[in-house]
Amino acid sequence: MADLKVTFLKVYSVLKKELLEDPAFEWTDDSRQWVERLQAYFLVLDDIMDNSHTRRGQPCWFRVPKVGLIAANDGVLLRNHIPRILRKHFRDKAYYVDLLDLFNEVEFQTASGQMIDLITTIEGEKDLSKYTLSLHRRIVQYKTAYYSFYLSVACALVMSGEKLDNHIDVKNILVDMGIYFQVQDDYLDCFGAPETIGKIGTDIEDFKCSWLVVKALEHSNEEQKKVLYENYGKPDPANVTKVKALYNELNLQVVFEEYESKSYEKLITSIEAHPSKAVQAVLKSFLVKEE
């Protein structure tokens, strides 16, 4: 572990710096920013498939006049730039092929997660009885956690000469972290102010397998369950209002706050159990709250 401790943070910052110098990308000094750049491809396609309206307070790319469904190809072009950047900077390194494998694997995991997410919300296939914590976890793990949490750290590990098979613990922590952040995202979709979250949440209308509906089903009696089955996933604001009223009745805000602080403590404990202080620092940097 001595090696890793020394090289990990160094490599992590070298990776960031080299990518920063690529004129095709505008990196900022914020480590979340470069993760977000890699997300662009997935988000552009996701907004098309979810028929979304806004993304970070702006119209989704495919909603921009003269773009439309060409956005699908623009997404692919964004994706094609990842191996081009990697090739430009790292073609001669021993780990180059492992980086390519990593990106390919993570892309496949993400697309698989998207698939599970999408097929649960198809008209005619909607079934609330399938919405459990384990389905929620599977969707989030695949469609979000690997690319937005695991990928950047795995890159740094690969580039510091580590075999990813030796770092399953790091992977597990990052997956748990992805789930922790997605639960917050699910919560804010309903309870966050649109000005703060930069969009109008539509998880209820869209029949999303949100952490909130899973918890609501878990805490509901038969009568309350009936309210959910009758109102979840309908576009009419009257239905949405009934679902939100039930969420309040079930005190989901309190359930969330308890989940949030418990998960945070658990994550900190797992991170501090890691033998490398450098790895601990990288993992903790992900936990810093936004704003």
Next chain:
Amino acid sequence: MADLKVTFLKVYSVLKKELLEDPAFEWTDDSRQWVERLQAYFLVLDDIMDNSHTRRGQPCWFRVPKVGLIAANDGVLLRNHIPRILRKHFRDKAYYVDLLDLFNEVEFQTASGQMIDLITTIEGEKDLSKYTLSLHRRIVQYKTAYYSFYLSVACALVMSGEKLDNHIDVKNILVDMGIYFQVQDDYLDCFGAPETIGKIGTDIEDFKCSWLVVKALEHSNEEQKKVLYENYGKPDPANVTKVKALYNELNLQVVFEEYESKSYEKLITSIEAHPSKAVQAVLKSFLVKEE
């Protein structure tokens, strides 16, 4: 070249055979079939972006009920299987990383070609005066020729230990071949029977930079040009009829037949100039007419 001559055809058939054994794919013994499998990703997305109705006589994937725009993710999943197959079969080979680079490069070329194609047909950007033989060539070269003609042969070259930089002549022939086939495709879109080509052509309605409209512009006097400018790219069948009448007036069928036989001869000549008989055989196999 002695090496190449021996290994080329062997590797080509090994590649096909190994991929044939992958249960994820249903390969037939037809070499065009495996090329088509790799095309699936591009075609699924292309049909969405072109708002097409049918593909090979069947509804486009995104038009199938319960699929819709989820098709975009299905396309990505098809694409994700390419590196998975390559990894499964070739991870330990010295050429593995070159195969990955090749696929990434060709995907980027294809998406770039799609982009040029798509931005010429955006509402508000349509401009017939841009439709020249050189634009037609650029679009076809990037969006079609690399992935459907160059890629499979380049794979075989890489796997036989060749450096692609030493085979620019093969690449050029394959690009020319791609253009030759696309001109036929453009021709059939207008003059082919829907039962034969498996779809109803809409290049005229879609304002496509087809070889036919390029040739029509080339052979038109001012009055005929006016007919094109007034009727090309409009959905109304009356406009389409006028364009087709002009194509007939300009004898484009004859112009096409001349182009076709001249191009065929030129391709055969370039192929026969290649020093390797094995490479000649592979290249000629692409020229066999369908049906």
